Amino acid sequence: MGNRKFVAVIVAALALGPAGLACTAQVLAVSSIKDPEGQLLQQKYFAQLSKLGSDASALHFPYPFYFSDTLDIDEARQKQLQQGSLHFDRFRGQLVLQITGNYYACYAIAVLGPNQRAHKTFDDVVLPLLTVAAQHIDRTVPFDAYAFEIAYHVRTKVLKVDTEGPENLVIVMPRGVAERLVNAKDLDTRQGALLESQVYLNGEPLTLWLSGDEAPADVKNHYLARQRKEVAEEDKPAPEPGTLVSPHLIPRSELLESVREHAKAARDVSPGKLVKLELQYEDTTQKLVKDLEAQAHFVDYAPPAFIAFHDGAYLQLNLTTDLDRPFSSQYSIAALAFDTHIAHLLRPVSRYFHEDPQFEGIDFSTTIHQAGRLSSESVEFVAPLSALVCYEKYDCTGQELINRSIVLINGERVELDLQKAESDANTGPR
8 A cells, every 4th residue: 555644444356357358356355354343244245245346347447447455556567466355344443345446547637636536536436336336235234334445647747747656536435325325316415425425635635526626615624624623723613513613614605694593583483373384385395395206205195384393483394215124223214214315305405495484494204114014113303494504505414414403213302323323223133
């Protein structure tokens, strides 16, 4: 791994020949893995890893790609190395499924900036690999995140002489976030998933942006602040509840100011007020249901309605969520429902209420059905509008939105740690 200062554990791979012809993909030997838990997983799930390796080796990339645990080497040497490096290991306290390799593309720095190079490598290499992995490694395999390191080359001029050297892209993506990204049907969901991941270019944090040359300055500031876990200085105000970002870094907007001003006003949750809100937003909610029905799975007999909750008026959206297998923990059920279903609705729903909203928030109330079980679970994610705006603008992660919301499971309020709950889903009894 050379002198890359933090990516020494991001290794894995399968092999693909220089002309894009698939070779036999191999899995790293258990004896080569240092982490004891990684060794156990490698041994237990060797068959699934081998199947993943076989499927991934059939992928075709724009340029020659070799799955290798030795990076930043020339292609002639790469051809001589024994293949085999797909494996589980530990990265910053997380168990990760690691995939790395050498991508023999060479980008001109004068033509493509850092974000553009990372974006192209993500689209051409990382996303296809992630898609195959998510399809073939099921949730019975207990790990926390996917980790990728892809080495490629960049070309520039030094004293008018063409110079070529390596560049390394690292992406560490929580498992639920990765599955959300793979299943995303829109750019916003993919972008949100990347902003909930860790991305590094040559060991430095990068805000990987999908819709332009680079991320807007405000988004970049928030992302980097979160990545580096910066804490506001003592003489500055504390961060807003549920976010790691200093309020000085959160951009001002008319919508957010309107939401905050409304929150300060006296709240009327009388039946008459709720009826008035129903009439005021009737056209909007009808359009929302029509536009989002395919992805939201609204309950036909329970249309959107305003309810009094927590001394405020909330728009309740009644939904159904289907999980492909049963889980023993209600926290795991709630976390998976959020990542696979609710999180995809947050931004689309929030956009319907940009015109001076006159209520406190939205209650995403879902009935969760699990394959093989007759019983169901009722989970509500009651999100204040301020938290939804924060999430919509990429200022908050999904976990931060959860922290600023109220989560009810079968009517009881709970605290929900998405990553822990999903990890428990992977390791707990079935």
